[in-house]
Amino acid sequence: MKSNKTTELMVGMFIAAGAAALFVLAMRVSNLSSFSAGDTYHLTARFENIGGLKVRSAVTVGGVNVGRVTKIDYDSERFQAVVTLDVENRYNRFPEDTAAAIYTAGLLGEQYVALEPGGSEEVLKDGSQIELTQSALVLEKLVSKFLFEKAAEGEKK
C-alpha cells in the first residue's frame, strides 16, 4: 500500500469526485437549476377536466416557469378537480381575476397550467382560489365534436 498521506489524499479526491458527479447530475442533468427551492405560496384552481395534468407539472405565466402543481384532488360534491399550485414568492403580484388554463406543450408533450393575469387591483394571496379556469382539451372530445359538426353541416345541405 502507498504511504498514508497519498492514500488519504486519493481517498479525499475520490470522495470529492463523487460529490462533484452528484452535483453535476443535479445541476446540469436534472431540472434542479430551473426549480428554485425558495419560498412559495399556494393557490387553488378548480377545473372540470384536467386531462393529463400531474403533480409536479409546471405552472407558467407568459411561458415563464413560476411554480409547480403540488396537489390534485377531486371535489365529489361539485364534481370538479381541485388543483393546488405552488407559486414562488417573488411572483406574488397576480391580479385577483387571473385566469388558469391547462395547455399542452407541443402536440404530444406534457400538460401544464398557464396563468393569464387580468386587470384587477386586488392581488391573489396565499390560499386564494383562481375563479376563471379553462379545462384541458381532450383530443377525443375535439375529434368527435368536429365530426359531429361536419355531419350536421352535411345534413343541412
Place this chain on the structure above:
Amino acid sequence: MDAAQPQNDSDTLVRIRDLHFSRGARAIFDGVDLDIARGKVTAIMGPSGTGKTTLLRLIGGQLDPDRGSVQVDGEEVPALSRTGLYALRKRMGMLFQSGALLTDLTVFDNVAFPLREHTDLPESMIRDLVLMKLQAVGLRGARDLMPSELSGGMARRIALARAIALDPMMIMYDEPFTGQDPISKGALVQLIRLLNDALELTSIIVSHDVNETASISDYVYVISQGEVVGHGTPEDLAKTDSEWVRQFMQGLPDGPVPFHYPAPDYAKDLLNDAV
C-alpha cells in the same frame, strides 16, 4: 490410563477435567484430563489428526466443549462472557502453525498490532517495545519487511514476538516446528525455552516432533484417539511400559499402530482381481 495426578492448585494454570468434544459424529475428545503447571513448558503430543490444535482452541475459548471443564487461571473459559473472554485472551499468546501474520502490515506493524489495539501508549513507547520484542527473537533488522518476504522460520519468530508483545502469562504453540529447516528449528527450540524462563511464562507446545519437543519440555502429555494415553516427564515416558507410547516416542513404523490401513488379506485381495 488414569487421570493426571492432582497437583497443588496455585501451581496449575490450566486445568482440564472430563473434556468431551465432537465434530459432527466424530468424537475428538472423550474424557480428557490435563493439568498445565505454571511456569513450565508442557508438551502435548500425539499423531496427526488427534485434535491437538482443537485443544488449544478450547483453551483459548474459540471453541466450546460439549461437556467438561476448561479452567485457565481459575476462570472457567466456556462460561466467560465475551468481555471476560477477551480480557483473558489479552493474557494469552498463541503462535499459529502458519504464523498468522497480517499480510498487509509490515513486520514492525504486526508486532505493534496488539499494542495499538489494546493500549493507548504513545508511538515512541510502542516503537521501543516493538524493537525490544524483535530483538528478543533476533529479528530487529527485519522490521521493515513485509510478511511475504519472510522465510517460514522468520515468520514464526515474528509471530512469537507479537505473541509476547502484551507480556502474557502463557503462550500456546501450535506445531511450531513443522516444515522448518534444522537451523530455524534449532533457533525456535532454543527461543521457546529461553523466553519461557526469562519472561516467566507458561508454555504449551502442541507438536508431533518428538525429539525437539521432548528436549525442552518439563512435562509431556501424549494424546491419541481422544484420550490421554500417557504423561510424565520426557525421561519417564522414554521408559514407559505402554507399547503405544514407546512406538510414538521412538517413531517406530510398526507396532500397536499398524503400518497398514485395515484391509482384506493381501493374497486374497490380489487373487480377487483374477476372479
Place this chain on the structure above:
Amino acid sequence: MLEWIRQLGRSGISQFETLGRANLFLLKTLVGLPGLLRRPGLLVAQLWSVGVLSLLIIVVSGLFVGMVLGLQGYNTLVDFGAEESLGVAVALSIVRELGPVVTALLFAGRAGSALAAEIGLMKATEQLSGMEMMAVDPIHRVIAPRFLAGFISMPLLAAIFSAVGVYGGYFVGVGLLGVDDGAYWSQMQDKVDLFDDILNGVIKSLVFGWVVTWIAVFEGYDAVPTSEGVSRATTRTVVYAALAVLGLDFVLTALMFGD
C-alpha cells in the same frame, strides 16, 4: 424418488442456515460500525482499495456506455426527426438504470471479488483466528471497515459513472453527430427530474452497494479455509452479487417507476 426429495429438503435447509448466518453476520458487522468513528484510518485504507482502485474501470466504462448510447440513440431518434431528444434518452437510461446497475456489476467484479478473496485468504492463513486470540474481534477490525467502505463507495462510483456517461453521450451526439448543443442539455434538463430520476438512481446504488458488499464480505468470511474454498467464495461472490443486483433492480424499478 424419496431420496431425491430428501436431498431437496436437505439443500433447502442448508440454504436457510446460510441465510441465517449471513444475517447474524450482518448484524454483528453493523454493531461494529460505531467503533470506526474512533479509528477513521481503517475506513480510509479501505476506501482506497475498494473505491479509488475501482475508479479507473468505472470511468472508462461510463465513458463508453455513454458513447454507445449516444450513437444508438441518435440512429433511432433521427428516423423520427427527434434527435434533439438525444440528451433525454442518454441521461434517463444512464441515471435510472445503467449507472447504478452497470456500476454495481463492475463493482462486484472488481471490488467484491477482491474483498471476498482477501478475507477468505485471511481466514485460510489463520489471520482471523490469530486476531481473535489477540482479543481483537475480526468482524469489528476487518469486516466492518470494508463493509462501510463498500457502502460509501458504490453510490459515489455510480454518480461518477452517470456523470461521465452523460458527457460520453454528449461527445458522440453533439461533437461527432451534430446534435444541437443547447437542445442536448435543455431537453435533458426539462425531462430529467431531480427526485424521480436522480434520487431514485442514487437510492438504487445505495441498495446495490449494501447488498454487493454484504455478499462479498460474508462469502469471504464464510469461505472454507482452503485455496479451493477461497476461489469458490470469490466466484460465488460475483455470481450471487450479479443475480442480486439484477433481481433487486427489477423490484426497485417496479416500486419507483411503476406508479
